[in-house]
Amino acid sequence: MAIYERIKAWERCHELCVAVYNATKSWPTDERFGLSSQARRAAHSAAANIAEGCAKKGSAEFRRYLNISLGSLSELSYTLLLARDLQILPEEEWGKLEELHRKDGGMTWLLYRSMLPKEVTHRAAESSP
Numbered sequence: 151m152a153i154y155e156r157i158k159a160w161e162r163c164h165e166l167c168v169a170v171y172n173a174t175k176s177w178p179t180d181e182r183f184g185l186s187s188q189a190r191r192a193a194h195s196a197a198a199n200i201a202e203g204c205a206k207k208g209s210a211e212f213r214r215y216l217n218i219s220l221g222s223l224s225e226l227s228y229t230l231l232l233a234r235d236l237q238i239l240p241e242e243e244w245g246k247l248e249e250l251h252r253k254d255g256g257m258t259w260l261l262y263r264s265m266l267p268k269e270v271t272h273r274a275a276e277s278s279p
Contacts, residue, residue, distance in 0.1 A: 195222035
């Protein structure tokens with residue numbers, strides 16, 4: 151088992167990636183190089199950057215890859231929203247994917263935050279309402 155496979159955030163992002171690949175199979179062929187490709191690349195990037203970050207030396211480098219993963223999750227969220235609004239992705243399927251996305255993003259964010267230096271985490275907690 152690879153190190154990244156032990157990380158719950160990676161496991162969830164991988165699950166989301168598989169769900170996105172399955173959902174985009176039925177999208178119009180004229181979107182193969184558009185929204186389908188974009189959704190798949192963003193979903194893949196979210197999981198792949200967690201895996202790649204695990205192979206890097208030090209927590210700062212790993213955090214950088216988690217940050218990229220979070221950006222990919224945000225990009226995926228918009229791509230799925232656009233596909234829904236263009237009526238390419240049915241509302242019910244969008245809801246299921248968005249729920250997976252919400253959980254994945256939350257878990258990845260918590261992992262990122264847990265890896266911040268203690269003084270940064272402490273200052274952030276003091277300044278939050």
